[in-house]
Amino acid sequence: MNTKRSPNKEFTHIGSLIEQIQRRIQKESTSSLSDLWERWDHLVGPSIAANAQPAVFKGKLLLVHVSSSTWLQQLQFLKADMIRRINATFGQALVEEIKFK
DSSP: OOOOOOOOOOOOOHHHHHHHHHHHHHHHHHHHHHHHHHHHHHHHHHHTTTTEEEEEETTTEEEEEESSSSHHHHHHHHHHHHHHHHHHHHHHHOOEEEEEE
């Protein structure tokens, strides 16, 4: 059995692979957030948009900053509908959870 490796294969440092993956994920997350930001007013309506803005994606979690605790409470009731509308607009399961802060 011949177990020799091909001499023209080069090793890649694991750190460089991790950096490439992190950059790609960050780029996709930033792109998705900017697309969502552009469509936010249409997705949630002007009164919600005036009091709640998307802040960051962490995987499939969307963090939304709200203007007051009253709005935070109200949006908890609307969360499932917001997730459904976002995902329908983008044609994929972009968001599985929303946290309001």
